[in-house]
Amino acid sequence: MTNMKEVEFTKPSYDEWKEASIKALKGKPFESLFTKTIEGIIQEPLYTAESLLAKVDGKLEEQVSTIRAMQTEGTFGVAQEAFADSIEELISQAEESIERGNQYITVGKVNFEWTERALKQLAALLEKHPFAIHVMDPAVINVFDYIENREVSGYILSNETQTIPDFPNVRKLNAYIQDAHYQGANAVQELAIALAKASELASDKDFAEFEKQFFVSFSIDTKFFMEIAKLRAFRVLWKAFALGYGVENPQPVKIFTETSLRSFSKLDVYVNLLRAGNEAFSAVLGGADVVTVHPHDVLTKPTNQSIRIARNVSLVIKEESHVTKVLDPAGGSYYIESLTHDLAKEAWAKFVEIEEAGGYSAYVASGNLQKELKEMMAKRIQDVERRKTVLVGTNDFANAKEEVPTESFYEVNRIAKPFEDLRQEFKKSPVQVAILTYGIFKKIKPRTDFVKGVFATAGITAEVTEPFTDIEKAKEWLANTTADYVVFSAIDEDTEAVILELLAAKPEHVILDAAGKFDEEWESQGLNGFVYAGQNIIEKLQGIQDTLKEVQR
DSSP states (O other), rough: OOGGOOOOOOOOOOOHHHHHHHHTTTTTTGGOOEEEOOOOOEEOOOOOOHHHHTTTTTTTHHHHHHHHTTOSSSSEEEOOOOOSSSSSHHHHHHHHHHHHTTTEEOOOSSSSSSOOOHHHHHHHTTTTTTEEEEOOGGGGGGGGGSSTTTTTOEEESSOOOOOOOOOOHHHHHEOOHHHHTTOOOOOOHHHHHHHHHHHHHTTSHHHHHHHHHHHEEEESOOOHHHHHHHHHHHHHHHHHHTTTTTSSSOOOOOEEEOOOTTTTOOOTTTHHOOOOOHHHHHHHHHHHSHHHHHHOOTTTTTHHHHHHHHHHHHHHHHHOOOOGGGSSTTTOHHHHHOOOOOOOHHHHHHHHHHHHHSHHHHHHHHHHHHHHHHHHHHHHHHHHTTSSOOOTTBBBSSOTOOOOOOOSOOOOOOHHHHHHHHHHHHHSOOOOOOEEESSSSHHHHHHHHHHHHHHHHOOOOOOOOOOOOOHHHHHHHHOOOOOOOEEOOOOOOHHHHHHHHHHHSSSTTOEEEEEOOOGGGGGGGTTTTTEEEEEEHHHHHHHHHHHHHHOOO
């Protein structure tokens, strides 16, 4: 018997791997293995040490060492938000959270006013623990009028610079990127905006004092590797940014992160838990200093249970994954190092473009930033509507019987919203849908299941017939159906053979589509259209609804 420890395998070259891949593709072009991200970065099918060194011009060690030098040693801080309807509830929830592993008193969205009494109670709490304050209501900043201990430490998260004198350990110069994130910004844009905001915040300040007060706050999306690379790239960019001020050895830059709600959905909300866990883990691997995990039901209203689960996501990562015992755990990965380099390069170029236009405020005033972010958000929405981006439970694998909750607690731009709105529209104007199946069951099942899934995204449970093999019986069923809308599902050959006969037998009030993509000339014979993969689902289903309204008139 061969001793596997003594077996050596020859390392194939890239060219050998490419040759084997071309054979496996069976006629498809090798270039089909390359994909482009929303940032415009080309993702390759294979990364090697040689290709990485060539890309970074032999400066891989410099990139890695810069990232590690710009990163604070030690584990990340857990900043679980408290949500409350009264100051007493906020204090109670925050204190319990600290006892259970939270490290920052984190004030986010609350449903009460910041009266003098509430501010005094909050001040007493903030004097005991590090904190993070999201300035959703400007009145909360008045809490510093009641804090006597000038040595308290924390973060002030705000899109506006807050004036807080005489608190040297409170970081208040925040490159707040969440607004741009929810307007659709990609990773390159977020990094460039962060630098542009930092440039304005550093204006007329001593850099040594500035960096003690500065931090950047990012929302972390579901693109796992891209988000890891985003945080690492910012540290590379920060070193270059500091050099512009003549500082060769800046202090490690502080990065505050929170899980993104951009991909959250009110449908199948437990999938949000998976999204948040994925985002939190990428933040930690990317080297975040502080992590906030949003509860999976935060869009409607979080509960004590969901808040506890969200907090435990961070605690499990910290205590059980062991990744915090390694400085820069993603360092050295050919793929992630390549992404880091690409992001830093593209983001620096975008930053320079913004600076040459007069800086961040001037770029915003010109309308260019809003235009770019609007285009990016439209691209994200289109990718979801075409299922290029899959939101499990919302645009794919949807539960047709689930209703969209009407209550709203946390409102941001989300890519799931078109499907939530569509489901509510169809609830107001119900449509009876049937799928007329024809042929051998096992051959047509995948196509039939696809069509069922499309309608499930709108909350419609389609009636599926038993497969017909006799066209006359299929025509008889179609002539007698009570359905408003019917999709004919068969293999391509059968569809092409019988569709015109079905159209001739179709009652005038019934709308008939074919599953698959075929010759549009059939539409002149009475076919409404087609249902196929890659189609814009929202446009298709809205079109059906509009057509039915016209028929009913």
